[in-house]
Amino acid sequence: MNIALTPITSWQDELKNAITCPEQLLKELELPDSLLAGAKLGEALFSLRVPRPYLSRIEKGNPNDPLLRQILPLQEEASTVPGYVSDPLAENSANPQSGLIHKYKNRVLLIMSGACAINCRYCFRRHFAYDENQIGRQQWASVLAYLKNNPQVNEVILSGGDPLATSDQRLLNILADLNQLPQLTRLRIHTRLPVVIPQRITNNLLTGLQGSRLNVVMVLHINHPNEIDDAVIRTCQRIKSHDITLLNQAVLLKGINDDVSVQKTLSERLFAASILPYYLFLFDKVAGAAHFDLEESVAKELVGKLQAELPGYLVPRLAREIPGKPAKTLLAPLLNT
């Protein structure tokens, strides 16, 4: 008897196998050629990148699929819209040294990698100067020195790009150094990799994280319930079983998840995967992605309706980042009376 086993591709191979060519994307998803010109125009501004596990969740032949819309380059990306800029969060000015962003009193964010496993069209770092912000061996020594000089910092956030786009060995070396700083109590990892390539979560990484004296929090980035398939659920359950807290941040995107029932299903599916909703961000006004933006009042009304549908712990905090503020700015949901 022949039992067909699904071959398991390594995460490194999945990264290499990601689709980067618009023609191939349209062909594999059985989409009309009429989308090609726009896709090429958008792709020239910010490259196309979609790993296959994510691609497999996109419905074929549907140009409005909510997962497709997050990754398909469009002609609109080439339009200049007043008020939409290349560095909407003024990160370049909160960048005291290469790879480190320190905006909030007791946590710093480290740009661990310029690479992402997926390129999201709405990304607020789509114009970020990653080349000038690499953390190599030398920069890592300065990051540690910076932390020692700023003893009020008790939490380090690994971000990117995607911090999990780097090797386990590099992450574990970094963790070993951070473990030695008595001022730190928490380590946070902001990543979309467990969602787009679930195999990225190796046992080696999980064991290393569990062995740290720091409390580890993983903040995922999932915008739509269709992103959560069985492989994602299994991966999240493994993460949780290693004492890692799982949270989700999403971005509110016009035509993708700006709908009460989509948000309700998202929260419920997140919870089924052991993830709690954390933030729902209003879109950051980044150049090239204005077509995803929606009015603040629409967002407040949507979350007000969501509150009536869910227990409080499954309602994400509606927030936006306003440069210069000491924390994210929370927006009160609009409740119908």
Ligand SMILES: *Cc1c(COP(=O)(O)O)cnc(C)c1O
């Ligand atoms: C969003 C962000 C954080 C984290 O903020 P929390 O409210 O703690 O999630 C930290 N540093 C920077 C630079 C940020 O943009």
Ligand code: SF4
């Ligand atoms: S995974 Fe995050 S950082 Fe990377 S492209 Fe998407 S939104 Fe941007």
